[in-house]
Amino acid sequence: MNSLIDRNDSNSTFSIRNFRESDFPALGAFHNQTAEGKRVIFWWVGSQDNWPNVYCAFDGDAMIAKGQVETFSVVPENADPSVKHRIFFNIKTLPAYEKDTALLSAMYDTMHARALELKAGLPASHDTLLCFGNFAEETDNTAFFAGRPEFFLLKKQYRMCRDLNEYTDNELPQPELPTGFEWQTFDTLTAQQADDYLALDLEIWPETPLGAERLADLAARDQWRLLQIHNQGRPVASLMYWIADNETGEIEEVLVREPYRRQGLASALLARALHEIHGRGCEDAELDVEAMNENALSVYKSAGFEIETEEHRYATEL
Secondary structure: OOOOEEEEOOOOEEEEEEOOHHHHHHHHHHHHHHHOOOOOOOOOOOOHHHHHHEEEEEEOOEEEEEEEEEEEEOOOOOOOOOOOEEEEEEEEEOHHHOOOHHHHHHHHHHHHHHHHHHHOOOOOOOOEEEEEEEEOOOHHHHHHHHOOOOOEEEEEEEEEEEEOHHHOOOOOOOOOOOOOEEEEEEOOOOHHHHHHHHHHHHHHOOOOOOOHHHHHHHHOOOOOEEEEEEEOOEEEEEEEEEEEOOOEEEEEEEEEOHHHOOOOHHHHHHHHHHHHHHHOOOOEEEEEEEOOOHHHHHHHHHOOOEEEEEEEEEEEEO
């Protein structure tokens, strides 16, 4: 889909089209105004092969809105039939346009149409959810989409942050593993290693499997690394991280197999990840955790993470 949408009425004047190479200066100015002084979930456009999923609204030469859609979770054909693929969209506007319903509606219609195209390429064995998520501070943006009757609340989660500045002169301690456990680290994955990881991910989170496409996207990010703890030659605990904007370590996919929980493995993973992230010059590390996951919250708080904000995610059947 690479159509041009024009709108010119008493309230709004804009056109919507796919992102282009020449739009980077306008995108930078747009980001600075959109994210200034508050937390927003803002997706970067990625490499050129992702631009068919990125749409921008312009009023003259000024970028006034940006929308993006991405397949986040692909369910294997042999998974439980009740599990659903998940496609997410993200739409942001300049502050002056946050309540422009004509603009937001046109952007959403564009994202919805593109999401249907992406859905057509997913296994037909499972249904698909179209989702979005915003931080609690993004009240106007959330209210517009959540106010549509088709959307329902999917979940609430916390964004947690660990300040690493206090360790400028004192290194973070290196973790010690229990007897019989050993470290394995990966900075790239072979096809077999990726398949092995996806099987582990599906075992731990059968309702929200990561999927090969999402794993490849994460593994391509700046300074990505996968940390695993092995026992008798098989992975029993795992964590991945990458570096955002050369200053923040983003931690994702902290998982421990059921028989190996409550043995300190998640704490060891976090300690090593924080040690490495600090060693790469980062000022802090961040991660997400479901608000109802009290066990994980306790582990993260013990590692020095504090709740920064709350994210609300909504979904509709696609």
